[in-house]
Amino acid sequence: MQREVMFAGFGGQGILLIGNILAHTAMEEGYEVAWVPSYGPEMRGGTAYCLVVISDRPIGSPIIRNPMHLVAMNHPSLEKFAPMVKPKGVVVINSSLIHIGSDRDDVDELLVPANDIAKDLGSIKVANIVALGAFVARSKIADFELIRQCVKEQFSSKEKLIPINMAALEEGKKVAQLK
């Protein structure tokens, strides 16, 4: 069984970081993982995306055109990747910045006002963690408690940031459980 998640947004939104956290979590659960970033002639504020592949077997091609799930943090990435998501996949849409839907009726679309929730928590920087919490809770792609552990580990050198990131995860989870 192989699952793929595309995380996409602007550079600076912490896209590569949440992909990294999910890959780390899946590795701790004993899965094979590959984290493939977009790299190219990009600039600050340009597009950023990464693909996380999680499998119970050695991963063959890490180049996937049709991921199972998508976490879209800005408008251009939703437009670009929503048509590629496999049927029945979860599509998380950062509805604070994206005012359209995925235009798909065969996927599980989840609107998460990640920036607004993050602002209410005290820092817009945790919008990515809100989205990650919502995605993991909805897709059940990884154990939620393990995600908590891996987020803590990620911020272990900046301990004062751990509480707000924990809160962001929980708020994301709440949104995922609303409907």
Added chain:
Amino acid sequence: MGKILMKGNEAIGEAAIRAGCLNYFAYPITPQSEVAEYLSRRMPEVGGVFLQGESEIAVGNMLFGAAGCGARVFTTSSSPGISLMSEAISYISSAQCPVVFVNIVRGGPGLGGILPSQADYFQATKGGGHGDYRLLVMAPASVQEAVEMVMKAFPLAEKYRNPVMILGDGLIGQMMEPIEFPEHLRTEPSNKDDWATNGMDTRNSSKPNLVKSLFLNAELLEEHNVVLKAKYDRMKQEEVRYESYNVDTDYQALIVSFGTMSRVCRTVIDNLKAQGFETAMIRPQTLFPFPEAPIKKAASKESCQVVLSIELNMGQMVEDVDRSVQGKCPVHCYGKAGGDVPTPEEVIDVIKSFF
């Protein structure tokens, strides 16, 4: 120790340290700059040397100097950078100095692009510099394999007193995968007292050593080339490495592919198997020496109707595949050179077009 998640470029840097190499000279270039970034921090921590040269030409000659003095040394670069180092690589090969080169290949020719490519196959295996020399060339298909090849490269370079090249690509450099550093691959640098200019005070012999590549006398130059050729022949006997996949079936097509492209081909073989169509693969792990005999044997299987060399270039390794198959089966090539790695679906369409 459990596995850790690490980016290919950083893992390559750490692997060199874990292998016992504490000297790294380099010049930054995408898509491998993270190696230099990582080692600029790590080398001082372990008492090693990180030195950024003023150009790749300088770096090549710094490597020559350090290796000639008996130091274990390595560099990383990407295609245009390796071209600039190629003069030094020729000199280093002739002077029989062990140096490890890592080429995280990007698209070419010229400045090309920065996306994954295997277009430096010819440069790595047939020489990019001048003269009759060979590099021992290894091609990893995962971050873990890159780690292991880097760790094995140092003792191999010293065994043959010859440069070793790891031919990766942008994806291997940029991707993160779970890895571990096998402790048993850590080696002590070999004793170089019999040839290196490592200082008369520290070695037992009173004979001065000379490291050079100039042989103006025809007989001496001939003799020198014979010595070098004997080393390349010995590599062909002792260092061929490859992996076979699904070769126990009655496959109708044989794929030869290496590095990142071979991972796509593995998925292709699995997907075609699910459709009831058997294909197999030989994946060269060493590009020089090339697994000629295993490819010939696999191509000779009665069920096999076509051999396909699938590469991230316009067709380079196919020449070695064709040479290996020796007419036992028709050989074709499918390649893409722009940096877009073909999807399994694209490759499946290509294979099906032969049936």
